[in-house]
Amino acid sequence: MADQNRQWRLKTTPHGPIDDDTFTSTSEDVPEPGDGEALVAVQWLSMDPTIRGWLERDTYVPKIQEGEVVRGLGIGEVVASKSDRYAVGDLVSGTTGWQEFAIADEGDRRMQVVPAGTDPLDAVGLLGPTGLAAYFGLLRVGQPEEGDTVLVSGAAGATGSVAGQIAKLKGCTVIGTAGSDDKCARVVDHYGFDACINYKTERVSSRLRELAPDGIDVFFDNVGGDVLEAGLANLALHARIAVCGAISQYDGGTPRGPRNYMNLVVKRARMEGFLIFDHVRDYRLAMGDLTTWASEGRIRHEVDVVEGFDNVPAAFQRLFTGDKVGKNAVHLT
Amino acid sequence: MADQNRQWRLKTTPHGPIDDDTFTSTSEDVPEPGDGEALVAVQWLSMDPTIRGWLERDTYVPKIQEGEVVRGLGIGEVVASKSDRYAVGDLVSGTTGWQEFAIADEGDRRMQVVPAGTDPLDAVGLLGPTGLAAYFGLLRVGQPEEGDTVLVSGAAGATGSVAGQIAKLKGCTVIGTAGSDDKCARVVDHYGFDACINYKTERVSSRLRELAPDGIDVFFDNVGGDVLEAGLANLALHARIAVCGAISQYDGGTPRGPRNYMNLVVKRARMEGFLIFDHVRDYRLAMGDLTTWASEGRIRHEVDVVEGFDNVPAAFQRLFTGDKVGKNAVHLT
Numbered sequence: 001m002a003d004q005n006r007q008w009r010l011k012t013t014p015h016g017p018i019d020d021d022t023f024t025s026t027s028e029d030v031p032e033p034g035d036g037e038a039l040v041a042v043q044w045l046s047m048d049p050t051i052r053g054w055l056e057r058d059t060y061v062p063k064i065q066e067g068e069v070v071r072g073l074g075i076g077e078v079v080a081s082k083s084d085r086y087a088v089g090d091l092v093s094g095t096t097g098w099q100e101f102a103i104a105d106e107g108d109r110r111m112q113v114v115p116a117g118t119d120p121l122d123a124v125g126l127l128g129p130t131g132l133a134a135y136f137g138l139l140r141v142g143q144p145e146e147g148d149t150v151l152v153s154g155a156a157g158a159t160g161s162v163a164g165q166i167a168k169l170k171g172c173t174v175i176g177t178a179g180s181d182d183k184c185a186r187v188v189d190h191y192g193f194d195a196c197i198n199y200k201t202e203r204v205s206s207r208l209r210e211l212a213p214d215g216i217d218v219f220f221d222n223v224g225g226d227v228l229e230a231g232l233a234n235l236a237l238h239a240r241i242a243v244c245g246a247i248s249q250y251d252g253g254t255p256r257g258p259r260n261y262m263n264l265v266v267k268r269a270r271m272e273g274f275l276i277f278d279h280v281r282d283y284r285l286a287m288g289d290l291t292t293w294a295s296e297g298r299i300r301h302e303v304d305v306v307e308g309f310d311n312v313p314a315a316f317q318r319l320f321t322g323d324k325v326g327k328n329a330v331h332l333t
Numbered sequence: 334m335a336d337q338n339r340q341w342r343l344k345t346t347p348h349g350p351i352d353d354d355t356f357t358s359t360s361e362d363v364p365e366p367g368d369g370e371a372l373v374a375v376q377w378l379s380m381d382p383t384i385r386g387w388l389e390r391d392t393y394v395p396k397i398q399e400g401e402v403v404r405g406l407g408i409g410e411v412v413a414s415k416s417d418r419y420a421v422g423d424l425v426s427g428t429t430g431w432q433e434f435a436i437a438d439e440g441d442r443r444m445q446v447v448p449a450g451t452d453p454l455d456a457v458g459l460l461g462p463t464g465l466a467a468y469f470g471l472l473r474v475g476q477p478e479e480g481d482t483v484l485v486s487g488a489a490g491a492t493g494s495v496a497g498q499i500a501k502l503k504g505c506t507v508i509g510t511a512g513s514d515d516k517c518a519r520v521v522d523h524y525g526f527d528a529c530i531n532y533k534t535e536r537v538s539s540r541l542r543e544l545a546p547d548g549i550d551v552f553f554d555n556v557g558g559d560v561l562e563a564g565l566a567n568l569a570l571h572a573r574i575a576v577c578g579a580i581s582q583y584d585g586g587t588p589r590g591p592r593n594y595m596n597l598v599v600k601r602a603r604m605e606g607f608l609i610f611d612h613v614r615d616y617r618l619a620m621g622d623l624t625t626w627a628s629e630g631r632i633r634h635e636v637d638v639v640e641g642f643d644n645v646p647a648a649f650q651r652l653f654t655g656d657k658v659g660k661n662a663v664h665l666t
Contacts, residue, residue, distance in 0.1 A: 060599045224595075243597050257590025262386075262557075264576050265606030266393045273598030 005030045007069045007099035008312050014055055018320070022055070023070065023313045030101045038086035038104045040076035040111070042096045044124045045312060047328035048073065049247050049319050060275055070098040075114070075124050078104070086113065093123050098312055100332060109280075125158065125327040126294055126301040127287045132276040133244055134162035134220075135286045139170075140279065141242035141272045142218035146171035149212045151231050152193070154222030156183035158301075158327035159244060161191045162290075163220045165299045168192050172218070175211050177204060177227050186325060191300060204230035215239065215267070224249045225256060232263045239269040247320065302326035338363045340402045341431035341645050347388055351653065355388070356403065356646045363434045371419035371437045373409035373444070375429045377457045378645060380661035381406065382580050382652050393608055403431040408447070408457050411437070419446065426456050431645055433665060442613075458491060458660040459627060459634040460620045465609040466577055467495035467553075468619045472503075473612065474575035474605045475551035479504035482545045484564050485526070487555030489516035491634075491660035492577060494524045495623075496553045498632045501525055505551070508544050510537060510560050519658060524633060537563035548572065548600070557582045558589060565596045572602040580653065635659035 004027045011024040033039045051072055053059045064071050074096030078086045085106040086092065094111030096102035104111040114123045125131060137159075144150055150167040154160040155176025164187070167174045176187040176196040184196035197207045204227055208216065215236030221228050224246030231241065249255040264271060279286070293299040304326050306315035315330045337360045344357040366372045384405055386392045397404050407429030411419045418439040419425065427444030429435035437444040447456045458464060470492075477483055483500040487493040488509025497520070500507045509520040509529040517529035530540045537560055541549065548569030554561050557579030564574065582588040597604060612619070626632040637659050639648035648663045 229590075243595070245598075246595050249595075255592050255595070257562075257592040257594050259588050259590040261590050261594070261604070262576070262579050262582075262588070262606070264604060265578075265608065268606055268608055268611055270603050270605035271594070271597060272603035273595070273601055275598065275601055278601055 002100065003030055004028070005099055005101040006309055007097070008309075009069050010055060010064050010066050013063075013066060014052075018052075018055075018313070018317050020313075025310075031103055033080055033082050033103055036083050036106045038078045038081035038083050038090075038092075038106075040092055040096060040102045040104050041079045042074045042076040042100055042102055042332050044075040044120055045096070045098060045315075045330040045332065046073040046075075046124050046128055046130075047306075047315050047319055047330065048129055049245055050129075051316070052320070060277075071095060072098050073124075073129060074098075074102070075120050076102065090114075091118070091120060091123065093128070100309065121303045121305075121329075122291075122294070122301075124329050125303045126162065126290050126299070128327070129276060130158035130327055131162050131290055131301070132279070132283065132286055133274075134159045134166060135290060136276055136279045136282070137242040137244050137274050138163045138166050138218070138220055141274050142167075142220055142240050144170050144172050144218045148172045148217035149214065149236070150174045150218040150220065151177070151208070151212070151216045151234075152220045152222075153177045153199075153227045153231070154245070154247060155187045155191070155193060155196055156325050157222060160220065160222050161187070161326060162299060162301060163244075164193050165191055166293075167218070167220075169293060169298055173212075175208070175216075177223070183325060199227055205233045208234040212236075218242070220244060221246075223247050224258075228258050229260055232258050232260045235263055235267040235269045237267050237269075239267055241269065241271040243271055243273045304328050306330045308332070335433065336363055337361070338432055338434040339642055340433070341642075342402050343388060343397050343399050346396075346399060347385075351385075351388075351646070351650050353646075358643075364436055366413055366415050366436055369416050369439045371411045371414035371416050371423075371425075371439075373425055373429060373435045373437050374412045375407045375409040375433055375435055375665050377408040377453055378429070378431060378648075378663040378665060379406040379408075379457050379461055379463075380639075380648050380652055380663065381462055382578055383462075384649070385653070393610075404428060405431050406457075406462060407431075407435070408453050409435065423447075424451065424453060424456065426461065433642065454636045454638075454662075455624075455627070455634075457662050458636045459495065459623050459632070461660070462609055463491035463660055464495050464623055464634070465612070465616065465619055466607075467492045467499060468623060469609055469612045469615070470575040470577050470607050471496045471499050471551070471553055474607050475500075475553055475573050477503050477505050477551045481505045481550035482547065482569070483507045483551040483553065484510070484541070484545070484549045484567075485553045485555075486510045486532075486560045486564070487578070487580060488520045488524070488526060488529055489658050490555060493553065493555050494520070494659060495632060495634060496577075497526050498524055499626075500551070500553075502626060502631055506545075508541070508549075510556070516658060532560055538566045541567040545569075551575070553577060554579075556580050557591075561591050562593055565591050565593045568596055568600040568602045570600050570602075572600055574602065574604040576604060576606040637661050639663045641665070 091114040156178040187196040225248035485497040489511040520529040558581035
């Protein structure tokens with residue numbers, strides 16, 4: 001085992017796009033687990049857009065301070081343990097941070113043992129935060145009913161692709177948006193959406209009017225900005241917008257609010273934010289459903305793997321350049 | 334009875350503030366009621382901000398076309414009838430339009446007989462669209478619970494003052510916003526709010542942080558713009574925003590969306606629009622509650638009366654200049 005623990009730390013708080021000055025790598029001795037703790041060798045880091053918010057400001061969690069190891073989810077193997085909760089060889093999932101070794105504290109619920117037999121790639125992807133966001137956001141906030149028309153933005157992404165497939169399972173007509181013709185083809189052909197709009201080349205609002213003349217009943221929004229406004233402009237009566245993210249707005253300086261939010265009144269619609277943490281009691285239920293659907297071939301899910309510790313910042317940046325399909329993760333060892 | 338019916342028509346669709354070119358007055362013969370119809374001599378016109386939207390674009394109702402009599406609610410007395418539903422002498426309430434005489438059609442639910450004994454000023458105000466919006470928006474969308482902190486913008490206005498008083502009745506701490514110290518004093522002293530912020534001289538967001546350190550549970554928003562953003566910045570977990578209006582945005586060209594709407598995610602909160610028309614089956618319930626509360630002295634309500642047909646446009650403009658307290662109405666005869 002290595003005796004050094006390499007880490008990515010926040011160097012300079014970003015206010016625009018992530019650049020070479022945002023992160024810096026450091027190295028320190030591998031920590032020793034104390035009583036009730038275990039040492040985890042991190043194998044996979046989950047690249048999630050929400051981290052972009054944590055880098056800049058307090059959100060639902062405190063801001064990551066300059067000099068701190070970047071907070072982030074990961075999967076690793078217990079390599080030493082002074083805890084009854086973690087056994088050497090266990091796969092654990094949780095807030096490892098962007099580093100090669102992490103301490104799991106048995107009093108901290110953020111680091112959980114993954115059920116034996118789970119593929120690590122499933123643990124980081126479909127059963128990880130993006131899959132759970134798709135599940136709870138679509139079903140609990142969106143509340144789709146059979147026959148509803150559902151719009152999913154960021155449809156080629158880790159969360160959007162799963163949200164749309166769940167909506168199809170529930171008997172809905174599902175329209176996606178994505179940023180290239182290739183992605184749109186994948187959204188329709190591979191993930192089974194009924195249609196997909198390329199927001200870079202098509203006018204989203206007028207295409208929605210054609211594709212959904214009766215309006216959108218449920219809108220699962222990952223992107224914000226123009227696409228959010230296009231969705232708001234095409235709501236059905238009593239529509240539900242599940243606000244998951246605003247990836248188009250994370251990087252651009254002053255964010256923009258939806259100028260036509262008063263359509264919420266015109267359509268007596270609601271817009272609601274959610275976090276998976278509020279549904280922690282139902283994680284087991286969600287993971288069970290997602291595993292079943294995946295094993296039946298009704299949900300497809302991929303992890304786009306980047307290899308190596310050195311490539312963590314580049315992998316994170318790719319979340320915002322649109323150059324990705326499915327879940328992004330970095331394989332460390 | 335006059336044989337001429339004076340009318341205010343839309344002359345030029347406004348895209349900015351209402352001005353002298355927006356409306357024009359015309360005169361035509363008083364219409365004859367046909368079978369199933371009654372002739373109504375309009376006594377009161379209800380001045381409602383929502384009309385501003387109707388003048389400019391299709392909303393939940395079609396745009397008022399140039400040349401058309403301005404659509405608007407009014408109260409009048411039946412002066413001739415060929416309908417079993419309307420008797421001469423009945424007070425009726427409904428979409429009379431901005432004119433001295435209107436036809437009530439028994440097949441059209443928009444013109445209803447007011448229960449005998451109702452004060453016309455109550456019919457136009459507390460039991461009219463503004464009072465009903467306060468009732469349904471606060472109770473059905475806001476769902477306040479005892480002990481909640483409730484924020485009401487436009488607190489000195491016809492809707493806001495009633496919404497805040499209902500919230501007080503329900504055991505909430507109620508904070509208002511208004512546009513002058515005089516109005517704020519009235520909101521606290523007369524309507525019984527716990528506090529009121531003058532949005533023109535105080536920093537709403539930092540004042541809210543002081544007044545409601547645990548955040549806002551229910552936000553009844555009449556104004557949009559900066560005040561909406563200040564409310565969004567101070568939400569409690571699982572807060573509910575009832576979107577009633579955006580009066581700060583009606584007149585200003587390109588409207589602005591709330592830049593910090595992603596706080597809906599941070600606080601797992603929802604923002605929901607409503608219209609009273611969706612609650613038509615419960616109008617009687619609402620009117621009963623409002624009448625009871627008013628008669629017990631637990632809700633105070635005033636109508637700010639402007640006299641005379643010629644002053645209709647000026648009375649309407651006052652809705653947007655902030656120079657008013659309570660419900661605005663024009664007394665025609």
